[in-house]
Amino acid sequence: MTDLARLFDALLKAYGPRNWWPAQTPFEMMVGAVLTQNTSWKNVEKAIANFGDRLTPAFIAEALPEEIACIIRPSGYYNQKAIKLKALTAWYQRYGCDIGKARQANGEQLRGELLAVKGIGPETADAILLYALYKPFFVVDAYTRRILHRLGYEVPQAYESVRGMFEANLPRDVYLYNEFHALLVEHAKRHCQKQPACGRCPLEAVCLERNLKEW
DNA sequence: TTCCTGACTT
DNA sequence: AAGTCTGGAA
Numbered sequence: 001m002t003d004l005a006r007l008f009d010a011l012l013k014a015y016g017p018r019n020w021w022p023a024q025t026p027f028e029m030m031v032g033a034v035l036t037q038n039t040s041w042k043n044v045e046k047a048i049a050n051f052g053d054r055l056t057p058a059f060i061a062e063a064l065p066e067e068i069a070c071i072i073r074p075s076g077y078y079n080q081k082a083i084k085l086k087a088l089t090a091w092y093q094r095y096g097c098d099i100g101k102a103r104q105a106n107g108e109q110l111r112g113e114l115l116a117v118k119g120i121g122p123e124t125a126d127a128i129l130l131y132a133l134y135k136p137f138f139v140v141d142a143y144t145r146r147i148l149h150r151l152g153y154e155v156p157q158a159y160e161s162v163r164g165m166f167e168a169n170l171p172r173d174v175y176l177y178n179e180f181h182a183l184l185v186e187h188a189k190r191h192c193q194k195q196p197a198c199g200r201c202p203l204e205a206v207c208l209e210r211n212l213k214e215w
Numbered sequence: 216t217t218c219c220t221g222a223c224t225t
Numbered sequence: 226a227a228g229t230c231t232g233g234a235a
Binding site: 033034036037038039040041042043044076077080084118119120121122123124127139141142143144181184185188189193194195 | 217218219220221222223
Binding site: 038039040042043046073074075076077078079080081 | 229230231232233234
């Protein structure tokens, strides 16, 4: 059993299954992945709610960027994200906006297509691959890096290297990656914020940053 | 004033 | 490497 597998077990024991991603439909999941770029989830929820019954590929494909920008205003970067949502939707139309059809495609091919979409980088692509398309790519975000760093890991700069760390040391399993990333987010929000709240941290026994303070 | 599950351009 | 995009909550 690897260190990362032990970390997963500790987080799962501490927080329980997260049952991610918080969305009603796969398309809503993909939209949320774009809207949450460098943005708090609270603000994304407001933007999602503003869509009402318009959170569909048909609406986004037809609407002007200005109209979408108005709807998603609370999520920030609304002009850029409006364009990103239209680009994402254009990609989805290649599969007839049919998630079942998209899931039949090869994971590596889908990843290449998503990375080619303007405004979708590696983190957003992997989130969509994992949580909407059920492809086993580990999602690396700022929380992942911060937690690993504080635990004492050497965290590479390159996104793909960090992803490789996880995928090389864990079984390539969609459910495992789903829960692991969700648990890292939960841990970052509850304890491992930028200004860490180490009181009653479930990882305190194994956390290097905590131990350094004790020294 | 800082921070938020980034990605792109210069 | 640094600058840009942005509102909202703490």
